[in-house]
Amino acid sequence: MENAQNRPLLFTPITIRGVTAKNRVVVSPMCQYHSDDGGPGDWQMMHLGRLAVGGAGIIFGEETGVEARGRKTYMCAGIWDENHIPMYRRITDFIKEQDAIPAIQIGHAGRKASCHVATEDWRPLRDEDAEYGWAPWQGLAPSALDQLPRRYTPKAMDADDIRTVLEAWREATRRSMDAGYDILEIHGAHGYLIHQFLSPVSNHRNDAYGGDREGRMRFALEVAEIVRAAWPKDKPLFFRVSSVDGEGGIWDLDDTVALARELKERDIDMIDCSSGGISGDSEMPMVPRIEKFQAGFADRVRREAGIMTIAVGGITEAHQAEEILQSGRADLVAMAREFIWNADWTAHAARELGVEDPFDQMPHEYAFRLRQREKQKEMSINQGGAVTRAAYEKIFDETW
Numbered sequence: 001m002e003n004a005q006n007r008p009l010l011f012t013p014i015t016i017r018g019v020t021a022k023n024r025v026v027v028s029p030m031c032q033y034h035s036d037d038g039g040p041g042d043w044q045m046m047h048l049g050r051l052a053v054g055g056a057g058i059i060f061g062e063e064t065g066v067e068a069r070g071r072k073t074y075m076c077a078g079i080w081d082e083n084h085i086p087m088y089r090r091i092t093d094f095i096k097e098q099d100a101i102p103a104i105q106i107g108h109a110g111r112k113a114s115c116h117v118a119t120e121d122w123r124p125l126r127d128e129d130a131e132y133g134w135a136p137w138q139g140l141a142p143s144a145l146d147q148l149p150r151r152y153t154p155k156a157m158d159a160d161d162i163r164t165v166l167e168a169w170r171e172a173t174r175r176s177m178d179a180g181y182d183i184l185e186i187h188g189a190h191g192y193l194i195h196q197f198l199s200p201v202s203n204h205r206n207d208a209y210g211g212d213r214e215g216r217m218r219f220a221l222e223v224a225e226i227v228r229a230a231w232p233k234d235k236p237l238f239f240r241v242s243s244v245d246g247e248g249g250i251w252d253l254d255d256t257v258a259l260a261r262e263l264k265e266r267d268i269d270m271i272d273c274s275s276g277g278i279s280g281d282s283e284m285p286m287v288p289r290i291e292k293f294q295a296g297f298a299d300r301v302r303r304e305a306g307i308m309t310i311a312v313g314g315i316t317e318a319h320q321a322e323e324i325l326q327s328g329r330a331d332l333v334a335m336a337r338e339f340i341w342n343a344d345w346t347a348h349a350a351r352e353l354g355v356e357d358p359f360d361q362m363p364h365e366y367a368f369r370l371r372q373r374e375k376q377k378e379m380s381i382n383q384g385g386a387v388t389r390a391a392y393e394k395i396f397d398e399t400w
């Protein structure tokens, strides 16, 4: 008999501030390059909706730009306009109806702006692309340094730019709340604007926002403060980091632990431990993409900074996810690519880990049919294949 002691941790609810997720499975943010002037449409509804139906407890949408110029591409998502709010509201309503928590990751691409989509390897836009409406634009950065040659070198942000961008984070946070999200994540990883400030590879400033680690962390902490102040007290706030710039990174795990401690002081609830993405004036190789490749980062940040963490990267199996939680390396487990392959991963994982009613992870419309099928299978076996009408009706009553 299942009880609170022997139920898998992955399927034990977790409460953070005023929000309870039914399990600890997180859909990691996944850019879709399918937005129309920043706004989501039917594609995002289908993409996120099927994952909610599949049982994941927390569903992150893709990185969502706080400013139009803070997108990577013209197809990226954004929440810089009031018109975006009802478009996201439709999706958050649906996710909540499936008993899942809608979560948004907001970000700013900084110098990684103005390029083609992922299938074109983020090739920088050129003047010729203006012919069909994709004119290149100038990105922002801590320093006027590119990680690859572009039409416009990014603008080194002055005090006014910093104020404007901080204000954009605040407004995007307010819109996210109005759009119905229950969890918000600040994207501080993958070589985007916040990470560009953190890393000495991209931050060559000699003012208060550069120099030593404290200076390079200033922008990240100001974003955290402004977002926390704008986000409701009873809602969780996450922060995604690149735990290391790369193998042998210049921004390393000691730096991430120090940042996590500062974020904790600013009431950030969870550090989402990713890695890499800075590229540029360095030859650092990527962290090898092996099984559970970033779980060690989540473990160390959790132990040394005393803050909850998400393990993400190379997790595909139920037992891997459960082991990460059982060994206390992280509080949540996130996956991206496996969910593209198998949207119902969560319900299948519940079954694999021996959850008594795995179908309970899914909406009622599906769950009761699957429970019925189980009972029918059981009865057919017990009765040598034949099931009477009366027995069938009993199954229906029990599973409805």
Ligand SMILES: Cc1cc2nc3c(=O)[nH]c(=O)nc-3n(C[C@H](O)[C@H](O)[C@H](O)COP(=O)(O)O)c2cc1C
Pocket: 028, 029, 030, 031, 032, 062, 063, 105, 187, 189, 190, 240, 274, 312, 313, 314, 315, 334, 335, 336, 337, 338
């Ligand atoms: C299609 C795709 C899009 C992604 N987009 C984002 C994104 O918008 N924001 C982000 O922080 N990470 C993004 N990532 C990284 C994932 O969230 C995740 O950290 C990474 O894929 C490792 O997890 P996995 O091994 O389970 O795929 C993306 C990954 C994929 C595959």
